[in-house]
Amino acid sequence: MDAKRKNNKAWFLVLPVVFVVAFTAIIPLMAVANYSLQDIQGADNRIFVGLDFFKRVATDPNIQDAFARNLTLSMQVLLIQIPLGIFLARLMPKSGWKASAALVVVAIPLIIPWNVVGTTWRIFTRSDIGLGGVLVNKFTDYNLSESTFDAWVTILVMDTWxxxxxVTLLVYAGLRSIPQAYYQAAAIDGASAMAVFRFVELPKLKRVLMIALLLRFMDSFMMYTEPFVVTGGGPGSSTQTLSILLTTIAIGQFDIGVAGAFSLMYFLFIQIFSFLFFTVLTLDERPGATKVTPKDKRKLREEKEENQSIRNLRRF
Known part of the structure; x- marks a missing residue:
């Protein structure tokens, strides 16, 4: 039987996307990789250094400290924003004009550009003219230019806002996709609100929360604009993220080789960590990875013994 001829002309529609991605991502990445392997001292003066720049990045104490700060900030962001987003999503109206109004109000911070967010919070937290800074100073001394704690908390609160x-919008969409039959069955059984959340909503939100976790981790680990505008990485280097330090090395010090190696290691870490994060979160959904409880084991053993008894009876 002749196989049907496949029409692959549709792939030509993808070519513009391939060219755009190649121009905006692949070619710059290749240029960065070139800088990371060569010490370029001039147009005609290049020295191949191999992995020397990568070794310098891996052993640089400033980069190690910035990495620890970034990781700490990302963990704090996830621990605060994921539960808070779930809480707010469950409080939002389910239908009607109130739901539409709530969605618009919740989405307002997301449409504000990052540099505008940083500038707004920079003015808002000033201790002389900022509404937030003046208000906080009535209860305690607040100065993000001098206090490491104040600067760190300000960055965390700003990113949370x-x-x-x-997270709220993702969870809200996930909640609205749950069939009403589950809630009706829970109401018939007399389940409490906590039981409904634990046994109905939370399992159905698993994939939504996985997406939220991945997005918030990647974005918080690459944070640059907001802390740079608000604190400039200070006081000292207390809020200096990896992105700010990378910019300082590449533009401030113009050490392109180290910056190139730094960029590649930064990029690869985010990709690998996100892949591992995704793999761990989806382990129980993979074929053959179903968890077997002691009750299931006992049931399987009983079924095996019953089948063996039936086979023995058939022999006689």
């Missing part, structure tokens, strides 16, 4: 709405 800016990006918790993303």
């Amino acid at each position: 800016h990006w918790t709405p993303l």
Whole structure:
């Protein structure tokens, strides 16, 4: 039988996307990889250094400290914004004009550009003219230019205000996709609100929460604009993220080789960590990875013994 001829002309529609991605991502990435392997001292003066720049990046104490700060900030962001987003999503109206109004209000921080968010919070937290800074100073001394704790908390609160709405909207969409039959069955059984959340909503939100976790981790680990505008990485280097340090090395010090190696290691870490994160979160959904409880084991053993008894009876 002759196989049907496949028409692959549709792939030509993808070519513009391939060219755009190649121009905006692949070619710059290749240029960065070139800088990371060569010490370019001039147009005609290049020295191949191999992995020397990568070794310098891996052993640089400033980069190690910035990495620890970034990782700490990302973990704090996830621990605060994921539960808060779930809480807000469950409080939002389910239908009607109130639901539409709530969605618009919640989405407002997401449409504000990052540099505008940083500038707004920079003015808002000033201790002389900022509403937030003046208000906080009535209860305690607040100065993010001098206090490491104040600067760190300000960055964390600002990011929470800016990006918790993303988690809220994702969770809200997940909640609205749950069939009403589950809630009706829970009401018939007399389940409490906590039981409904634990046994109905939370399992159905698993994939939504996985997306929220991945997005918030990647974005918080690459944070640059907001802390740079608000604190400039200070006081000292207390809020200096990897992105700010990378910019300082590449533009401030113009050490392109180290910056190139730094960029590649930064990029690869985010990709690998996100892949591992996704793999761990989806382990129980993979074929053959179903968890077997002791009750299931006992049931399987009983069925095996019953089948063996039936086979023995058939022999006689």
